[in-house]
Amino acid sequence: MPFVGLAQFFARDVPGLAAGPGGADLVQLFRCPLAHGPYLERRYLLKWRQAAQTERADHFLAAAPEVPLLPWEAELPEPCVVHPEEVDTYPWAENDTLPAALIARIDAWDDAQTAEGGRDAPSYQGALSIPPGWRVGGFPSWASTGPMDITCASCGAPMRLLLTAGGDEMDPDSHSWMPLEDRDPSLQGMASIRGGQSVAQPTRLRFGRDRDLHVFTCPTDPGHPPHWVLS
Template identity: 75%
Template sequence: MTRTTPARPVSVEAVFPELAPYRARTTRLHPRPGRPGIRDSHIGGPMLWPADEPWPLCREPHRRETEGYAPEEIRGARAAGAWPPSRPWPTEETAADGGPAPFMGLAQLFRRDIPGLACGPDGADLVQLFRCPFTHGPYMERRYHLRRRQAARTERAEHFLAAPPRTPLLRWEDELPEPCVLHPEEVDTYPWAEDDTLPPSLIARIDAWDDAQAAEHGSDAPNYQYDLSIPPGWRVGGYPSWASTGPMAVTCAPCGMPMELLLTADGCETDGGSHSWAPREDRDPLLKGKASIRGGVSVTRPTRLRFGRDRDLHVFVCPKVPGHAPRWVLA
């Protein structure tokens, strides 16, 4: 089933013609719980991984854990609409005491499904995203891993890994991604309006327009940041959102080039401020606004993942040398 973003409450370029040169395309992934296979683009499904290739391990020191949640019990609790029981951490589990920990697969994206996905080194057209299931350091930081491959070459492997290594327990329930199929859709997007992301005079006009809309229409008023610029949820390309941190310069450490946004991972597909982006297929046509959204958590938080304190995880890559290390920004 396709997913279709409703028309914006107002035409942003009709209100702000100066935004036309900034118009870009982003691909909303629209994850929904399902049963993806290893050759599918997905979130939380099985990775296309040659059996003779070592699974990625996080070898950095991480926090010792004392309790956690079993993946099987997490899935059972989700199906029952309940919360899983926590368990004491096994004493023999070396990963919980700083040893190497297997990364957990979060997403797999093929360019054949998502044409807007930027090519990687040597024309790599398959992106695989991983996260360490443990936290690191006193600020409970996370570690991510990005693998970019040539899909056709990878698919020619003789055998594929049946099941990746995993830890017996996860520290939080939202570490375990719900397997989701994707419904890619390209939409227009415009920059976040703050600091130097746009000319100061234009940002001032946008702020004044937001204030006027709120004064006239109250809480249901359209808002540039929430309704007209950047859609919520998982997406490829386009502009980063900066709701939590404010805009920041992201440069490549080896060469100093400004980096480009490869993809954004988001724990929520819609919230109180961004509900206008909810697809038509997930709405009750007899209702309006947030009340019209159907499907519950499978629509609002389909992947069950969380990034930071409900932030966006932006994955940036170097446009000059695709092989340079990516950067991970929570915003």
């Protein structure tokens, strides 16, 4: 069964994109359209290429490979173009991802914001530290699993986050990341989104039960197998 293409990124378009094996500057993410095993696991493929060689290829498929009839719309991506934007991000604040004293200050600030602003008050995790949706580099969000140590199975080195794939570009806890052109300034929270679901979920994809797919690679040798985490 052919894999379905989910995304591709060129190093020339994404500042800070880690180079692949042999200096590869084009990374592509694929997913098998079917689930496997008793736990309905998904199989992913990370493919590195040399952009210059790819763009000079003599043969391209006239049409994308056909996939079987799937039960859920969210199994296939909605074609769209990525417009990268650089933002500052900060680590998830839990366990030892930050000094304990700093996490305590963050928790106290969150509590004060909630007491003053109620449901739509900003929080460190949702509104300030890590944006939702698709992103390259930065820090992983650990909303579902809690922080995890990710090490390379080949050499034991701590792995770094290459990219994150998410179903939603905005949600009730992170509407502060919403682009200004998609926001109604007279409204608050999710109600302020212009364009509805097509803006909030541009790729139409889902990962697990509304989780993020984190793709980690080895900084010592990018040729080592990547590691996948749903969180």
